[in-house]
Structure formats: C-alpha cells, structure tokens
Amino acid sequence: MTEQTWTPLEIEAEQAGGAQELVDRLTALGGELDSLLVQEKALVFRGFDVPADDLDDVLGVVLPRRLAYVHGNSPRTKVGGNVYTSTEYPPEFTISMHNEMSYAYAWPARLAFYCQIRPGGGGATPVLDAARWLESLDDEVREAFAGGVRYVQNLHDGYGLGKSWQATFETDLQEEVERFLDGTGAIWKWKGDGGIRVESVRPATTRHPVTGAEVWFNQADQWHPAGLGDDTAAALAQILPEDELPQNVTFADGSPIPEAYVAQIRDRGLEHAVDVDWAQGDLLLIDNVLLAHGRRPFTGNRRVLVAMSD
Template identity: 40%
Template sequence: MMDTVAASLPVPATREHSLPLLITPDGDTGDKPGSLTAWVGKEAARLRQLRLQHGALLFRGFGFEALQDFQTFVSAFTSLQTYQGGASRRTKVEGLVYTSTDMAAHYEISQHHESAYTPAMPAIIGFLCGLPSETGGETPLADARRVTARLPEELKARFEEKGLLYLNNLPNHFGFGKTWQAQFESGDRDEVEAKLRENGYEWEWKADGSLRTVLRCAALLPHPETGRKLWINQADHWHPSGLSNGTRAKLAEVLAEEDFPMNVTYGDGSVIAESDLELVRGIVREETTQFTWQKGDVLICDNFLVSHGRRSFTGERKVYVALG
C-alpha cells in the first residue's frame, strides 16, 4: 500500500504537508526502475492525489541511472514534450531528456515555474540526479498555493488585470543570452517563424540577424486539474532587477534595458515597480524549502503547484530534466 512506501522529509513544523513527499522502495514497488514504473501505472490515481496534495514526489532508492529508464518513468506521469522556445541554457542529451541547466556552478537560479513565459508550459517536470555536487546544488521548491495566499490582493488584482509582456532578444549564433537557433532548436527562419506564429508571438528580425520576440501572458493561471488560480509567472525572474547588481551593470554598459536578453513589462507596456517584484521574491524566499540530492533520485514536480530553482555548487553536478 502507498502508506508503507511514503515518508515525509523533514520540513518546518508550520507546513501543512511535506514538500517534497519522499517515496522509498517496499515489496510492492521493488527497487528497480522497471518495477517502480509498473507500480506507478497501477497506483496512478493514488499518486495523482498525492501530487495534488504535496506538489512534488521524490522517489529515492530505485537505482535510476540510464536516461531511457528515467524518460520511461516520467512518461508514466505525463506526455513528454520538447524544450523548444525555452529560454534557459540546456542541452538535449538523449530522447526528450535535457540537462537541467547549463548555467555555471557559481550562479544561483531563482525560483520559477518552468516555461511560464510560453503557451506550452509543462504541467509536470521530472528531475533525475545522475551525480550530486560536492556542496550545494540543491533544487529548492516553493508551494505556489502558499505564495499566492500571502501576496497582497491589490497586487494580484493589478497583475491579473494588466497581464504581462515577455520580451526576448535572441542573438544570431553568438552574443548575450541564448541564440534563437538554440532556443527554437532550428536554424531555419521559416521554421522558427511558423513556431512563433503557432504560439501567438509577435517578432522582429533585426539587421544583424538577431530575433526579438514578444509574448503576452497571464500573471495568474488556473491549475489544469483543480481550477485553482495561482500566481504563476516569471516577472521577478525576467525583470532586470532579478539580475545581480554586477551583471545588470555590465549589461547596461553595452545595452539599453529594452535590449537585454530578457525583460518583462505589464501587458500594456508600462513598467513594473521593482518594489513589487522584491515583495514577491521575499515571500517566495520565505516559502522555499530544499532537500539534498542523492545519486539516482527522481523528483516529479507539479509545475503549477511548485516552483523550483538551483543553488550554486562546487564539484561536478549532473541533474537531468524531462518535461510534459
């Protein structure tokens, strides 16, 4: 039974539920990826209930190593998709499995809901720890329900009314930020334009071959299964105030802020107050919890219920992701 294999990780006593919920082997699950995947198929309804309750499930002790086993396992929870249109630096490794991020080890990646700036936001994210770092490297988690409940009603109403514009400046082959060829996994302009048109983007090709895209998105989204409206956006992540002071200053030496690799405004083009975004960041920080990765861990996250980030680290770290 599920209760015999589910155990909560240590979390603050004030939490109503653990984040993530830890699931370890027993006689029903076995201790191999194949037996666990078969068990997940039989226990789909119960696991859905636990995912909606906790937001994230951590499977530990099942010996995950092969990326194909990981992809098959995540496919038991969702239909997998590519990362085309995603702004983070990632490498496709095998099938529909990518590196979680190619950002350098010393960078902290702030909390975010994966691809909330696109119409193809995945509902489920799977992470595999192939090799934990020597220090740091955690994937912190924050419950969007708790964050949404704590945000001021006036702020939520204003963002919901105005919506957001995500502005993305993508260089041609090299430059600041991710290239358009990498972002859309294609070097063919016609193919890229077809993808942009299909997904509702506005775009402009610059004289130097770079691409500027603009996409209008909501600031609060309903959960696809429960209908509960949640604060799900990357305004605090895309805004220049989300950069370190040093990075922002260096970019400002050579670029106007409207030409930064990423930026965000209200849906009417007006500026978002940095004080509002700092308030959001503060609440998210207070709601963030984390665990220490172990080799072979697989984390299944509900991307609407839980945001994630990455701590800086030392040593080698291998964490992979599959989206669906």
C-alpha cells in the first residue's frame, strides 16, 4: 500500500480578500470549477475572510442548487436557506469519517464547509480519499460487505432518543414523509406510539460518476452500536432492545456486523485522513463521493456551517 501523499488544493486570496474577490475568481473559473474539484477532490479557499453575511453570494456560485438536509441522521440546526450547522456533537468527541448521507437513496454530490467561528484549539475537519479508505481495509472486511448493508431507523414522534421523524424529514406531515420514502426503495411502517421505523438496503461501495473510481461509501461504523463506544453502547443496551435503537445497521441479509470490522473501518479511516485546519472566513469545497470527512475534538466556540448540492 502506498503512503498517503494527497492533500487538498489550497487557493489563497491575492488582493484584499473578501467575498467579492472569491466570487469573482470562482465565476472566472466557470465550468472549469467542476473539473478542478473532481481532479483535486477538495479545494480550500484561504485568506478571503468571507463574512457570514456574504456567505450566500459565495454559495450561489459553488452550490447553485442547494439541498435541504432531508433524511439526515445527525443533529444540526438550520441557519439559512439550506445552510446548516455542522454536526452538533460535544466538542470532546471525534466524529469519524463518512461521506454525507451515503446511507440514503440519493446523496449530495458536493459539500461546502464555512468557518464562521475559528475553534480555540483543535477542531480540524479531516478529509479522506474514499478510494484509499477502501484499499486500506482487509480483504476479509471488503468481501463481507460485498452484499451491502441494511440501515434501520426508529424515529420518534417528538419525545425519545435520537432524532424525531419531524426533524429528520423537515415536515410535520406524515403524508410528506410517505411520499419521500416511496421513492427511495425503503421499507417503512408507522408505529403505535406515533414514530416510524425505516429499513433501507444500500451498497457498501459506489463508483464516482466521472472518474469511475470505486470508493468505500457507507456509514456502517457510525450506525453500529459499537461505533458509539463501549460505555454508551452498554447504556443504550440497558434501555432499549437492539431492534428499537434509534439507528442500527446489519449486513443486507440481517446478519450482525462484527464489532472488530466496525473498529477497523473507523480506525483506518481516521488514520489515513488529512486534517484541514480552520481560520475564520475559510471555505472548504469537497466532492462528496471521492472524499469522506469528519471532525477532530476542539476547545472554544467552534462554528462551522455546511451546505450541500446535487
């Protein structure tokens, strides 16, 4: 296995910076922006010091068709027109590597991260070549996942562990949830307590539509109870049976995924990731199929926003 040599392409401000210089440079690239992102996998725009009030102008160029975070599984807050806070887990925790919504029927093609408040310490966004992630796994693990994975969600009706179905699907109407799920190949049913159970079988890898590269593309390690850590998983097991957990994952045939596989996937992803450190006003644009991302622990008041597009 070759050593990791890839890093994102950094693009520095040349003049006074600011949103207008960045918009002008992005606009000048035109259609070349798409090919540059595929070639480089990630672009980091530094020194432009984009103010939060001007973020929409920049996102209008890099993400012309911003998507809502419908069927998203992580806790976050909507702060603008399809702009969200990044995952709101406590700062002392690492968020392991993942491609955004790789568990879903459809996923965003690209993501933009914007640093509104620089963390006091730590808080990098690690990014990982997803083809290298796949390559780094033992043959035994890759072969075990060849048939795909089954994701299971138990979404409550406003009170319970995990996210509610209202927050997950950004609606209070059951018929809108049903209409969304009917087009995804998922199996779902409403429960007597007002919640909903959703099961979806998805592949463990996918291929990039332009390069054809095969990449590791699932969130088995994040959905598996073992990915929560021993103490949290043990506490949840005392509260709920496995089939009632807010989210869970098995192999496609329903057989359990060994904890050792989960640990290998998580650890090798983090091992091969490249950290993107933040300064206030920085922007990171990534290809969501070619790259996975995560979050390092931090101190202080880190605030990173994220938006997605097809």
